[in-house]
Every structure is written in structure tokens, then in C-alpha cells.
Amino acid sequence: MKNDSLKTLAFRTLTTTARLRARKKRLVGNKVITVLNLHRVSPNNGSTYNALAPALFDELINYLKKEFHICLFADFEHIETTKPKLILSFDDGYKDFIDYAVPVLDKHKVRVNQNVIPYSVETGLPPVNVLLQDFIGKAPNELLKKIPLEIDTDGDRHEVGRKASFAIKYLPAAQFIPQREMLLDFLLNYPEFLCASAMTKKDILEISAVHEIGAHSYEHLSMENQYEAYFLEDLKRCKTYFSEELSLDCNIYAFPNGSATQEQVHQAKEQGFDHILLVGNKYSTSRSGVFNRFTFDAHTMDEAKYKSFGRRALIT
Structure with a gap:
């Protein structure tokens, strides 16, 4: 309880209007992009895997709309705005995205990136x-x-x-x-x-009319520890699956667990993936096509605000 109280006080201190206003000004001035990496949105179901509560997600989206210009990887370069640009990037393709996140996103008319795992789509099983x-x-x-x-x-x-x-x-x-x-x-x-399950092909096709769909590898292995042949085959399998099974052109590749070598990033680009997604809790620019993402979960709105503005990451 003491630790929770200290966290609450810390998040409140770090989300003062003055601090967030100053960070917002620097985000716009430096023309950097904030990419938040989310996963599950669902009520507390007893799992040790942290999910974002639907009510908090609703409050978060409402807040982000006011403070940022929420966009997609496909269009962020062409948008003129006085607000900092932000992309919401979901990984894994959980069924709860359909059940809890999509109604909120529809309500606020917000579009996001969702990266799915073909193995999970075919088996119905999450990682x-x-x-x-x-x-x-x-x-x-x-x-x-x-x-x-x-x-x-x-x-x-x-x-x-x-x-x-x-x-x-x-x-x-x-x-x-x-x-x-x-x-x-x-x-x-x-x-x-067990409580997590994966989206179906039908789910993905329905949301693809609104949201931006990417690949989160074929079966969710951390690529930095794989042989080159495995990784190259994974890229090809993703391209083939999206083309033949989903009739979608996939140009986004999100490395599982943010695990990647520089050579693998280069190879993914060579295979036609224009937007390469990592983690790293850093801001991104539009120059390289490689995007660092801020891992995101929260239990309170003050924590959500703090993490939405990049924690204490340098704005360069």
C-alpha cells in the first residue's frame, strides 16, 4: 500500500499542467512522433498479464485526442497540425481488442495500428x-x-x-x-x-476497413536470437499470409519483444516492410522508417498521462 501511495504521488507530481505543456511544446518544435505500444484492453480477469481497463482506455483516448493529433503510419508524414503527432500501436491481435477497444475507438472516431500474429489467427491462441x-x-x-x-x-x-x-x-x-x-x-x-484469445480472420478483415493492420512476425519469436534463415523465412511467410489469406498488402513489421538486430531491420526493409516497429521507450522521427515505441500500460489516469508524454525520455 505504501508503494502504491508513493507511485500515485509521483505520477501526480510528474503530470502537472506546466510540465506536460512544456513537453508538448518541445514535441511539436522538434517534430518527433510518439508511438505508444499497447496490448490488451479488458476488465481485470485475474491474469498476471496487465491489461488496460476499458473505462480507463476510454478516458485515455478522450485525453489523447485533446493533446495530440492521433494518426497512422500510413499518413503521419502528410498531416499538418499544431499538435504533436501520436500513433497508437497494438500488438498480438487479442480478441478483447474487438470486444473492448474497438467500441471506444469507434465512439471517438480514432484509428490505430494493430499488428497480428498469423500463427495466433490460425490457432486462436495468443502467444x-x-x-x-x-x-x-x-x-x-x-x-x-x-x-x-x-x-x-x-x-x-x-x-x-x-x-x-x-x-x-x-x-x-x-x-x-x-x-x-x-x-x-x-x-x-x-x-x-485461461482468458486471452486471438482475433479471427473475419475480425481482422472487418477492422482493416478502419484500422491499420501489420505483422507481428509469423509465430512471435524474439528475432535477435534466431538464425538468419529462420528470420528471412518469417518475413516471407508474413507477406504470403497477408496476401493469400487476408488479401491485404502488409508493409508494417513489428518485431516481437522489440528484439532485433540492425541487419534484421535492414532485411525487413528489403522484403518490402516500409515501417519497422521496435520498442525502446524513445521518440521517433519520420526519416528512417524505423519506429521506437513506448510500452504502455496504466492503472490510473495520472500514470497514463505520464506515459503518454514519454515518461522522462529525452526529446531530441
Whole structure:
């Protein structure tokens, strides 16, 4: 409780009108772009994977509309505005985007970028580390000890979930794929402790008329730890899937977990991806086609404001 109170005070201090006004002026003057990287929008369902509450998301969108010009990767260069430019970039393609985010976005007439994972679209399953975090948040203690993964399941559930996710999501394909299958064989026996699911092809096609759809790799492996052949094949599979299965031209590639080498960024461009999305919690410019994104979640509006204005990142 003490830590929560300190956080509340800190966010309130860092979101004074004067501070945010000064940052806003510098964002406009330096012509940089803020890209916020969001994931799930849903009510609290017990998962250790943090989701943005729908009511807070609604309040956030209303606030961002007033302070920023919200745009897409496809059009931000051509927009003339006196406000700083901001792009909302969602990853993973969760079903809750349809259930909770889209109604809010429709209400405010806001368009966003959503990056989907073909493996998840085809299987209906989100990334396995997310399912694992769902399970860890909701399952009884005796089942946690049966998870086929070498982790310490004692202690705070959110910390256990974070460590479990970290233990698998950076593995090379030769290790990740069998580990994923082993975990799915276990986790799918307990659907009552899982909550995340993926958008369908129909969902994606319906929202593509409004929102900007990109690829978040084919099966959500951290690319920095993969062989070149695997990565190049992933790029081709994404292009083929979007063209043949979704009838969409995909020119956005969002690296899972922001994990990428400079060579991989170059290779993605060579394969026709014009907008390359990383993380890094830094501002971006329009010059390179490579965009750093600010990872975004929040529990209060003061926290949301603070993170919307780039935390304490330098504005250069």
C-alpha cells in the first residue's frame, strides 16, 4: 500500500499542467512522433498479464485526442497540425481488442495500428507466454508446481508470471517450439484458468476497413536470437499470409519483444516492410522508417498521462 501511495504521488507530481505543456511544446518544435505500444484492453480477469481497463482506455483516448493529433503510419508524414503527432500501436491481435477497444475507438472516431500474429489467427491462441501468465494468475498453487517449466512458483503471482514469461520468450526456435508445445499440452487442459484469445480472420478483415493492420512476425519469436534463415523465412511467410489469406498488402513489421538486430531491420526493409516497429521507450522521427515505441500500460489516469508524454525520455 505504501508503494502504491508513493507511485500515485509521483505520477501526480510528474503530470502537472506546466510540465506536460512544456513537453508538448518541445514535441511539436522538434517534430518527433510518439508511438505508444499497447496490448490488451479488458476488465481485470485475474491474469498476471496487465491489461488496460476499458473505462480507463476510454478516458485515455478522450485525453489523447485533446493533446495530440492521433494518426497512422500510413499518413503521419502528410498531416499538418499544431499538435504533436501520436500513433497508437497494438500488438498480438487479442480478441478483447474487438470486444473492448474497438467500441471506444469507434465512439471517438480514432484509428490505430494493430499488428497480428498469423500463427495466433490460425490457432486462436495468443502467444504462449501470455497463456502462461493467465494460468499463473488464476490457477491454484498445487497446479502451478506442475507447470512444465523450471521456475520458482512461490511468491507474488505477478512476479512469478513475469519470470515465467521471460524464461521462454527469448529462446531460439529450436528450443522455443518444443517448449511451446509442451506448455500448450499442459495449459490447454485447464481452459478455466485461461482468458486471452486471438482475433479471427473475419475480425481482422472487418477492422482493416478502419484500422491499420501489420505483422507481428509469423509465430512471435524474439528475432535477435534466431538464425538468419529462420528470420528471412518469417518475413516471407508474413507477406504470403497477408496476401493469400487476408488479401491485404502488409508493409508494417513489428518485431516481437522489440528484439532485433540492425541487419534484421535492414532485411525487413528489403522484403518490402516500409515501417519497422521496435520498442525502446524513445521518440521517433519520420526519416528512417524505423519506429521506437513506448510500452504502455496504466492503472490510473495520472500514470497514463505520464506515459503518454514519454515518461522522462529525452526529446531530441
